[in-house]
Amino acid sequence: MTPTKQPKVRVRFAPSPTGYLHIGGVRTALFNWLFARQHGGKFILRVDDTDQARNVTTALKPIMDGFKWLGLDWDEGPDIGGPHAPYFQSKRLDIYHSAVDKLLKSGHAYKDYSRADEFAAERQAAEKEKCQFTYTRTWMAESKADERRFESDGRDYVVRLKMPREGKCEFHDIIRGPMSFEWAGEQDHVIQRQDGSCLYHLTSVVDDFEFEISHVIRAIEHLPNTPRQIFIGQSLGLDLPLFAHLPFVAEPGSSNKLSKRKLDKYLKHRDFKVLYDHGEKIAQQIGFPASPETFNPVIVDFYREIGFLPDAILNYLLLLGWSLDDRTEDFSREAMIRDFTLERINKSPASFDPQKLTAVQSRYMWRLPMDEKLEMVLPFLEKAGMLQLPVTDETRIRVKAVIEAANERISFAGDILDYQEFFQADENISYNEKDFHKRLVDAHAQRELLVKYRSALAGVSDFSAGNMEAYMHAFLEQEEVGMGMLVHAVRVSLTGKGVGFGLFEIMAILGKDSCMNRIDRALIAASGQP
């Protein structure tokens, strides 16, 4: 069986409403979305909520918000509807029931009146003998009479598939090539529960047909499910979609599937912890509750909260299991839509690498135009309470100057909070204890030089970076000392820190008054120390 050219591409992503958007799910959705966009097809969002129980609306919102933020837009779905609405499986019960009836009538399914313990006993017996379990179909009702007999016995039924027990199921997987499974290895799967509700395999096949899905692009764990779904489809006389099974996204440094539940374990992985800590630091400063339930690098919200760029995440995820060639790494949205192919998706699992994600994000951030950077960064300063609202042109200019000076030091928008000293009053600057001692308290000669420099500075009015640099060089030349004697003491005085961007840019941004105030204050604080 070879894939035929489909005139219209319709793909779907079918999340169950779990309350969060998993990064692995995003990749699956991305591949679907790219495929649809490339072929001018439709990307459909369908909510797989057949096991319901929870509040679907609440649990769905973070997922849709996540996709919206990432810019993965859908053409049909729960909120916007479409020609095949509703897009909630829980609201399509009638359709599933008529499919079940059809299967029952055609003899591809049967009512099974076994009690749970009876069925389980058979299975356990098979397991004990270490052989493949095949249901005896002892409680299969083959006629109305059987049904009445079982029911008078007080039994209730589930509907099971009457799977073939010989021959093979063969199909083509776009990524993996020809597939072949023995029908005998399949179970008589339940498609309708005792309470009348239907199960995934049935609903999925029925909806894929109803929605006219042309390509099912989904995670590899569904590959072994495919034969039973093909059986359902064929029994119903439906046109089958083409299949493409994606490798899963693995944990950093392991081949286990990435899971939200194991945050504690991941935090023991160095690279993962570095990312988490970085994010947590930002979250704390903006007062975002950093609980692993809502704030965790496996969940998309994490990245949004700390100031990632959606395009960077998509670019990284694209490369997780797919490549164009041996060197192209940069893909704009347009480029990925143009170049993506299912055929070049890898077969083996790819593990999630926080360091590489960070590297991609940094690159995207650095080359972002200033105005966009400004808009990204402002909310962080606001949330951290560093700005007076409304934001004036004057503060915008200052923020821009800080962004410009910090340059590649800002990888996530939230990193702007590393430069709070530019948005604080002079008397509120706190000193990094170690640097303060090293550069001021314990450095007597340097401190004396700073006093001199401070007095000299009082006579200077041009505090532009260029002039500050020229002036300091002239001063040092006169004093006949090297730059190292002064620069560090000035930096710690002005920012409280031993590291940061260029000193002369710092001085220019702060301006004369602040510089003088801060040096005075540092000098007093340092001399008061033992």
Add this chain to the structure above:
RNA sequence: GGCGCGUUCGUCUAGUGGUCUAGGACGCUGGCCUCUCACGCCGGUAACAGGGGUUCGACUCCCCUACGCGCUACCA
């Protein structure tokens, strides 16, 4: 247990029988630049899971083994 899928540097990958003494990227690392940090530049480190075939020749094809993962639910 059965069935299925997978296995190239630490990680993401290129590679479809000779161009592979295996290429790129992230990481790590030596040096340069330098007021610190970062950036940048130059260099380095490091891989075809193992064993059998097929072939003049195998990372590439076949088989076996090992390992990993998945399915085998009235989960999706």
